[in-house]
Amino acid sequence: xxxxxxxxxxxxxxxxxxxxxxxxxxxxxxxxxxxxxxxxxxxxxxxxxxxxxxxxxxxxxxxxxxxxxxxxxxxxxxxxxxxxxxxxxxxxxxxxxxxxxxxxxxxxxxxxxxxx
Amino acid sequence: xxxxxxxxxxxxxxxxxxxxxxxxxxxxxxxxxxxxxxxxxxxxxxxxxxxxxxxxxxxxxxxxxxxxxxxxxxxxxxxxxxxxxxxxxxxxxxxxxxxxxxxxxxxxxxxxxx
Numbered sequence: 143x144x145x146x147x148x149x150x151x152x153x154x155x156x157x158x159x160x161x162x163x164x165x166x167x168x169x170x171x172x173x174x175x176x177x178x179x180x181x182x183x184x185x186x187x188x189x190x191x192x193x194x195x196x197x198x199x200x201x202x203x204x205x206x207x208x209x210x211x212x213x214x215x216x217x218x219x220x221x222x223x224x225x226x227x228x229x230x231x232x233x234x235x236x237x238x239x240x241x242x243x244x245x246x247x248x249x250x251x252x253x254x255x256x257x258x
Numbered sequence: 259x260x261x262x263x264x265x266x267x268x269x270x271x272x273x274x275x276x277x278x279x280x281x282x283x284x285x286x287x288x289x290x291x292x293x294x295x296x297x298x299x300x301x302x303x304x305x306x307x308x309x310x311x312x313x314x315x316x317x318x319x320x321x322x323x324x325x326x327x328x329x330x331x332x333x334x335x336x337x338x339x340x341x342x343x344x345x346x347x348x349x350x351x352x353x354x355x356x357x358x359x360x361x362x363x364x365x366x367x368x369x370x371x372x
Contacts, residue, residue: 146301177362184363185302190359247302247358247360248304250301251301252301
């Protein structure tokens with residue numbers, strides 16, 4: 143597509159439930175990133191995919207968080223047993239890979255997750 | 259739209275005046291920096307970038323200044339307009355080999371007064 147698409151745009155879930163957030167990056171972008179943005183905070187890095195390389199998971203806050211990227215395109219961020227502190231806007235971004243000279247990201251509009 | 263953050267530092271500027279937004283970055287080894295603009299309910303948008311071998315770069319109505327000695331970035335917006343109202347983030351690349359994993363600042367909210 144023309145931009146990075148995220149779904150759903152809003153998600154309200156009960157504490158303890160699992161949620162899946164989806165990101166559809168720009169076609170041809172080999173790098174994909176997930177960030178989390180809490181109220182009053184900057185963007186917190188979660189995970190980074192680059193082509194077929196092993197993902198950089200160094201930002202995932204706990205083992206309840208996982209992400210996969212199928213076929214080098216669409217990515218799903220899964221949060222298991224959600225907690226209230228997981229409430230935030232989850233932003234996905236994509237870019238051309240480093241070897242392609244990609245530098246800046248294109249962000250999606252985010253998924254606002256509210257855990258009640 | 260959604261509020262990006264309720265407790266961000268805020269800069270209020272009269273329409274038509276110049277704005278200066280400041281950012282301190284964390285890693286002296288960072289070699290690439292970007293300023294992003296985030297409007298309410300939207301993802302951040304790229305404004306301007308600068309490499310560490312430069313100390314100034316100009317775009318359309320925007321200028322970024324880099325002071326590596328004190329690890330400081332600033333974004334100058336000339337003739338600020340109502341459409342410039344947003345939260346502005348600086349981002350640094352941690353110079354990790356082969357990746358562009360950025361570290362973002364907390365952000366500054368710019369309010370343009372009519």
